[in-house]
Amino acid sequence: MKRTLTGKAEKSLNSFYWLACILPLLWLSGCKPQAQDRSSPPALRPELLPKFEAIKDLGLRQEKAYEFLKLITSIGGRLTGSPEADRAVELTASLMTELGFDRVWTEPVKVQRWVRGQAEEAMVRSSKLGTQALSICALGNSLGTSADGLEAGVVEVRSFEDLAALKDVVPGRIVFYNVPMDRTVVEPFAAYGRAAQFRVRGASEAARYGARAVLIRSMTFRVDQNPHTGLMEYDDRAPRIPAAAVSTAGAELLHHWLRTDPELKVWLRMNCRQEEPVTSANVIGQLTGSEFPDEIILIGGHLDSWDLSPGAHDDAAGCAVAIEVLRLIKETGLKPKRTIRAVMFMDEEFGGTGGRAYAASDSRKQEKHLVAIEQDRGGAAPVGLAFSLEILTDRLKPLLAYLGPLGINWIRTGGGGVDIGPLREKGATLGGLIPESQRYFDYHHSALDVPEAVHPRELELQAVILAMVIYFLAEQGV
Amino acid sequence: MKRTLTGKAEKSLNSFYWLACILPLLWLSGCKPQAQDRSSPPALRPELLPKFEAIKDLGLRQEKAYEFLKLITSIGGRLTGSPEADRAVELTASLMTELGFDRVWTEPVKVQRWVRGQAEEAMVRSSKLGTQALSICALGNSLGTSADGLEAGVVEVRSFEDLAALKDVVPGRIVFYNVPMDRTVVEPFAAYGRAAQFRVRGASEAARYGARAVLIRSMTFRVDQNPHTGLMEYDDRAPRIPAAAVSTAGAELLHHWLRTDPELKVWLRMNCRQEEPVTSANVIGQLTGSEFPDEIILIGGHLDSWDLSPGAHDDAAGCAVAIEVLRLIKETGLKPKRTIRAVMFMDEEFGGTGGRAYAASDSRKQEKHLVAIEQDRGGAAPVGLAFSLEILTDRLKPLLAYLGPLGINWIRTGGGGVDIGPLREKGATLGGLIPESQRYFDYHHSALDVPEAVHPRELELQAVILAMVIYFLAEQGV
Structure with missing residues (x-):
């Protein structure tokens, strides 16, 4: 790219041109509210436009969302249940207090405490190949091995059907689920969804046939040496055996080594363990509604993360965006009619206890949650919006002309999240902003999920757009 | 993000679901071609769908576009006009021959040869601040300083109006254009377009008032120590003075140092120079049309780059995508009716001579270029399409249902590029794929434009989408 660019494509994205095009349209729609019936979406009030412009300018100039993300990830x-999670509770409560939100408080959540421990090693031992290191990590919830580790032969499978077919050779061995995410599935979350069942259920399925441990290929398209952790679950009807993730490069190597020496052994040592449950907290900050304080538009992320990295995309990004949304609305001088609330949920990765505790709290009795948004798909550039209620996607359509230049080109039905799920039963519409996702699983649950993997402007655009959407909802209701 | 995700948003992006939804629609539209008039776009033929699915699967499985990008950037x-540019000509010609394209050849282009030289240094010298290094690089086309460098006081300006107002203090000094890209402009290319005028015209404007050299703040939103080069031009009516880019961090520092000591001096040494023009080449490969071989759909990128990095986004990405488009079409067994041509243009960054030579070549006389696409906006995830002809955007609309799950949510009028510009006069419709651009200027023309800054799947999605669009155009004509 050489120098200046001309042409309509550029021009239409220039912010001045943008306002100039939209203002007349909005004045027109704003001038005839009487013509509006239930089937047509409420128009954008033209006086909102300079406020929206101010939100955009403030956000993009300061990039505070990324500053908040760096603050949260600085904890590690x-x-x-960890001391670091407790520090994150204190830090985000202090941050929101310092930002001058109308009310900031915490609500207790009882959480389990799984600890990775120090030793986490695996070796391939083979008469033909010698000794080879294998990059692994324990899966969350797994029990450890004995202090000396365990050593066994390996059975490689690509499906639960493979496992059933090989049930006679499984007893006493380690089952190696070598199931890559399907690269031909365009949407990485869909490919992840299919592959994750082996991580979640693989140990108990294999233990039923007598396996001693499981190794699960990491869930990412990239082939590298970083193992990706994540939750696994034990089925009470099967013995409990250790479960580890192996890096994708490690999985490829192990596959080839097994072709050379099917009798090779893997030695595995992990001293991860469950400790006593502890009390942690959800952290809540809000701008209280001027007319309907008990009607709530919620935006949340989860404060807990995995332990191999500071969890920048998953989900410091979501927490940072939630705080920045409220800051942008407050700093722009907007006074929402309904309450806009930022919630940092605890314990999304392990049990979702934070989300359930939030929904079940006695303090919810006086409140009606109209819309709950959970940002937990990473901090990349915005591409769309998804809400669980068709009528809401219709209502938001007038915003699209405004949000297009910011990257949002569609509103679909869909959306949800672990933490806000329990609010659905209480009548809330769930949803959120959908970011570009091609890079997400490169980082997800691995040592690579660091602040440098998040782009300050991309993250800020999420906050800018959500501030506009959320303020609009807080004014219009649902 | 914990584990599997459900909801319509995921489901709709799953490739199986995608085909299942679209097939009935396309059968319907395919069954009544007689109902189609000039005003309605031609429908997608249903037999194309499995071919498109095959293009997608092949592309995403192999990620060859990134392999081609690594090959091109391996040259540096x-x-x-450089030996490296010559090697890139040989390499891409060999690559396309090896891939078995129907015809591969080069066409000569006369290009200038600017050489950066070795010495490229700047220091701030101040009685109050001592000596401070300043990260700079020569701008392309600039002449050097004398062997000892030059030293002068500094005048900081933020506009050409500032410069005019300060014309009495400019003589004998270095003019420092400290004009940041406007962060509040959402579309980075628009912000770049506005700031780039100082890089291109700044030296001559300052020289008119008697300046000895210019320092231009680098064109990027990020604040770091990497200077970003790019073309500058001399106006024949003004003296020629050296022009350098200063990194954004350097610009911020210099701004503050000037507040402390307005009398500080900057010492600058560069030995960049023009050498004799040389003959280089455009590299061309094609799949020859089975019915209309002289009607051409062109996809191109530029093979030359700046010299501070291997030019991964700018524009090894465009070249790699062009080659991969043809490979995908060929490997999928598609036989286009019209010729599909990949062109690696030479000399986009300096003079656009490659594009002009291509359009003016005698061998073009028998040819009619229907559509020319230039990919020169980086290798990030696709977001839209832009074409210069309204009727073409209409014709491409039937593809949108198909391209939506791949990231393309709009087709607009617009588009173009330096190299394909001259083809417009010859009746070609210009256009291309628009990628996400928030990260682009972090890398652009700096040492940071390395292969690691490009994501293999994002790049491949560009090729997959363009293969579909280009094959469709080669079948339908325009």
Whole structure:
């Protein structure tokens, strides 16, 4: 790219041109509210436009969302129940207090405490190949091995059907689920969804047939040496055996080594363990509604993360965006009619206890949650919006002309999240902003999920857009 | 993000679901071609769908576009007229031959040869501040300083109006254009377009008032120590003075140092120079049309780059995508009716001579270029399409249902590029794919434009989408 660019494509994205095009349209729609019936979406009030412009300018100039993300990630990994998670509770409560939100408080959540421990090693031992290191990490919730580790032969499978077919050779061995995310599935979350069942259920399925441990290929398209952790669950009807993730490069190597020496052994040592449950907290800050304080538009992220990295995309990004949304609305001088609330949920990765505790709290009795948004798909550039209620996607359509230049080109039905799920039963519409996702699983649950993997402007655009959407909802209701 | 995700948003992006939804629609539209008039776009033929699915699967499985990008960038910087640019000509010609394209050849282009030289240094010298290093690089086309460098006081300006107002203090000094890209402009290319005028015209404007040299703040939103080069031009009516870019961090520091000591001096040494023009080449490969071989759909990128990095986004990405588009079409067994041509243009960054030579070549006389696409906006995830002809954007609309899950949510009028510009006069419709651009200027023309800054799947999605669009155009004509 050489120098200046001309042409309509550029021009239409220039902010001045943008306002100039939209203002007349909005004045027109704003001038005839009487013509509006239930089937047509409420128009954008033209006096909102300079406020929206101010939100955009403030956000993009300061990039505070990224500053908040760096603050949260400076603590390091924030595994639920850990001292780091407690520090994140204190830090975000202080931050929101300092930002001058109308009310900031915490609500207790009882969480389990799984600890990775120090030793986490695996070796391939083979008469033909010698000794080879294998990059692994324990999966969350797994029990450890004995202090000396365990050593066994390996059975490689690509499906639960493979496992059933090989049930006679499984007893006493380690089952190696070598199931890559399907690269031909364009949407990485869909590919992840299919592959994750082996991580979640693989240990108990294999233990039923007599396996001693499981190794699960990491869930990422990239082939590298970083193992990706994540939750696994034990089925009470099967013996409990250790479960580890192996890096994708390690999985490829192990696959080839098994072709050379099917009798090779893997030695595995992990001293991860469950400790006593502890009390942690959700952290809540809000701008209280001027007319309907008990009607709530919620935006949240989860404060806990995995422990291999500071969890920048997952989910310091979501927490940072939630705080920045409220800051942008406050700093722009907007006074929402309904309450806009930022919630940093605890314990999304392990049990979702924070989300359930939030919904079940006695203090919710006086409140009606109209809309709950959970940002937990990473901090990349915005591409769309998704809400669980068709009528809401219709209502938001007038915003699209405004949000297009910011990257949002569609509103679909869909959306949800672990933490806000329990609010659905209480009548809330769930949803959120959908970011570009091609890079997300490169980082997800691995040592690579660091602040440098998040782009300050991309993250800020999320906050800018959500501030506009959330303020609009807080004014219009649902 | 914990584990599997459900909801319509995921489901709709799953490739199986995608085909299942679209097939009935396309069968319907395919069954009644007689109902189609000039005003309605031609429908997608349903037999195309499995071919498109095959293009997607092949592309995403192999990620060859990134492999081609790594090959091209392995040469290093490819400044027009340099030995490295010559090697890139040989390499891409060999690559396309090896891939078995129907015809591969080069066409000569006369290009200038600017050489950066070794010495490129700047220091701030101040009685109050001592000596401070300043990270700079020569701008392309600039002449050097004398062997000892030059030293002068500094005048900081933020506009050409500032410069005019300060014309009495400019003589004998270095003019420092400290004009940041406007962060509040959402579209980075628009912000770049506005700031780039100082880089291009700044030296001559300052020289008119008697300046001895210019320092231009680098064109990027990020604040770091990497200077970003780019073309500058001399106006024949003004004296020629050296022009350098200063990194954004350097610009911020210099701004503050000038507040402390307005009398500070900057010492600058560069030995960049123009050498004799040389003959280079455009590299061309094609799949020859089975019915209309002289009707051409062109996809191109530029092979030359700046020299501070291997030019991964700018524009190894465009070249790699062009080659991969043809490979995907060929490997999928598609036989286009019209010729599909990949052109690696030479000398986009300096003079656009490659594009002009291509359009003016005698061998073009028998040819009619229907559509020319230039990919020169980086290798990030696709977001839209832009074409210069309204009727073409209409014709491409049936593809949108198909391209939506791949990231394309709009087709607009617009588009173009330095190299394909001259083809417009010859009746070609210009256009291309628009990628996400928030990260682009972090890398652009700096040492940071390395392969690691490009994501293999994002780049491949560009190729997959363009292969579909280009094959469709090669079948339908325009």
